[in-house]
Amino acid sequence: MEYAIIAKYILSFHDNSPMVIENGTVLIDGTDIVGVGKDLNIDDAEVINFGNHILMPGLINTHTHAAMTLFRGYADDIPLDSWLNDHIWPMESKLSSEDVMNGAKVAAIEALLSGTTTINSMYWHPDAEARAFSEIGIRGMIGAPIISGINTVKTFEHIFSDWHGKNDDMTRVSINPHAPYTVTGDEYLQIHEYKNNFNQSSDIPINMHTHLAETKFEMEMIRKYNLENGSAISDDIKTSTEYLDSLDILDDKIIVAHAVECTDKDIKILAENKVGVSLNPISNLKLGNNISKVDQMYRAGVKLSLGTDGPASNNSMDMFETMKINSLLQKSVNNDPSRGKAFETLKMATYGASKVIGWNTGAIEVGKKADIILIDLNKPHLQPIFSHNSLISNLVYATKATDVSDVMVNGKWRVRNREIPEINLKNVYENLNKSVYRLIE
């Protein structure tokens, strides 16, 4: 089926700048964008004219643990050690595949309704997350964390054959060493080799997805962990980014989440190796960590994108909120309101993120997959709009996730006028709550 979607503003990117077409049309054929402009032939298409809306690329959340909606609001406001050791990890040890399915469905619904069309989720029972995402209709990269002593690169091989590139390529699988303080250097090397071997024989490459440089204690933990587990680590390595670089595993098929504690040298390493970074500003604040040097990384040419992190450390999947906070923080930490420009952040959440995660989405242009959202501008908090700059300012600083009226993923409508047809939300919420009550018993 072919759609011709008309909106007051079509927002995308051209080279390094925003591109706005007023009263433009986007043509969709199957899963693809096949036309963008003002005077297109729309004779054979179903025409949908949204009027006073922005049509733009769907947001891409490049780091989360989706099913952790299960633990939203659980044991907040307590020290990090106790939160993990006394609360989150004991609960996670009881998780069933069904619990993960119940949690991931709520996350996928929440994401879609807030304009996110792609999620990158690292979590247990990744097949349950894959099923949840495909049932709800969101594009998703899934994969369990690999942690020494718990599982290995081999544990999840069936997930690759069951899910990678399946579901019309809306589901992909990544290989996820949890973090350099829970996985030895030797294991990172095995995982890296597995990735390279896989990618030599696959049309659709896989990414490695790992946590990196989240806390200031991490390097100390890495050194201790490797020494205790008989993995060599040189004395002259000062940071976790230097450490991964020393393993020679950094390339353009690795997504590192957080990148908070980065030196100038680290930023250079990330840029030179074309590493994809997922910034998680809200989670970093909530867990009492520092603020990433986003402005500096942006200027150094690091491939940047944004993530919410898990709903237990945020506590939402709201990428609009994430965009606003990402820009605001850079102004304050640099004591300069001209840093963290709205457009830079908007690009991180869309076009930039598509370069990090690898799907052919993130822009409104011919040949891209049709992951599209519509923003309803008939809202008090989105008045006035008087220039393309003010449009982009409003998007990042004033738009609420709930201003998203309609969402299309891979050419298929998933949200129409803020409703998700075919999904019984009440059942989904009840199932989540049932899992939670069982887990906290």
Next chain:
Amino acid sequence: MEYAIIAKYILSFHDNSPMVIENGTVLIDGTDIVGVGKDLNIDDAEVINFGNHILMPGLINTHTHAAMTLFRGYADDIPLDSWLNDHIWPMESKLSSEDVMNGAKVAAIEALLSGTTTINSMYWHPDAEARAFSEIGIRGMIGAPIISGINTVKTFEHIFSDWHGKNDDMTRVSINPHAPYTVTGDEYLQIHEYKNNFNQSSDIPINMHTHLAETKFEMEMIRKYNLENGSAISDDIKTSTEYLDSLDILDDKIIVAHAVECTDKDIKILAENKVGVSLNPISNLKLGNNISKVDQMYRAGVKLSLGTDGPASNNSMDMFETMKINSLLQKSVNNDPSRGKAFETLKMATYGASKVIGWNTGAIEVGKKADIILIDLNKPHLQPIFSHNSLISNLVYATKATDVSDVMVNGKWRVRNREIPEINLKNVYENLNKSVYRLIE
């Protein structure tokens, strides 16, 4: 008319703790809350059962410049000097009373729809803001900034007689020396004297409302300003808070906005003098300033409340967003996730704010004015709720302003199911845009 409002959770405060009544009822008679509990006599009342909602006090925004919706998204992301001197101030010099009315109406609508029932706004043409607020039906404190050479304490005397305590006491007027770098010490003393005289003969006291300690350059500016204008200032004064204290004008009828650059000594001064503080975390970030020591002030017993600041430096009036960011920032700056607890912030936005601003609102208890909001819990991002703690976590970390379904101010419904009856929103938005296009010409 008497209402009996039933909701799954009634949320208020008891001493220093949250108080939650499950499946409780709140009785409203005229403008007042006359009953709160579980087994009330509701025979004569119109019963409204909201089911799966939270009923809680309306949020109180203790510092904004409401009509600056006019400049939302105007010249963002540029250095502060240029933003003020080349953009905002030249535009403000062209403002008509009608422009302010158009801007303030949008702000009031935006505030109501995001659960705010009281606004404290410092802006030009305060009578226009007063008219806008009363027409839309929000509780509001208004008053123009007093700036040396532009106006004096006498300029606005008619505003007091026209508006203070009027409109069923939903409108009050404050006296607003703009900031200690735009008003001399001598003028602060005159304004303080005016306030004291007024309050000796008025049942409803007035507040002084001023900016304080927003930027790190402020003390330097204050010294220069006073010396240039022939007002004495002692060499041993180190901060703007010490400076106002040296004038002996600090008391429990002054609201100071920002309080970012405060020393330990300043925090002690604010606490001892029972000064009301309006924290504006989002504006501080956006304008490239530092982060207030909220956690330290809270522990020192400073009277704390939250504000959005003007929509041009935020860019919204969203107090839910403000609450979340306020808590998050304290965790990061103190490197401790147990700081900035959700409940502390919730109290600042409601009960605490009522102590700052002076109306008898901010709690759900007998004898308070009926400023009440309802939060619809049937949302994916508000799942799960499994304890009263998780309820409060969800309120501060996960609730979106648009989850507010219904709003009552002073006993009167102003928002029903996210609609504002009797107001033609399209006209209001058009009028704002007309003003903006005229101003930017």
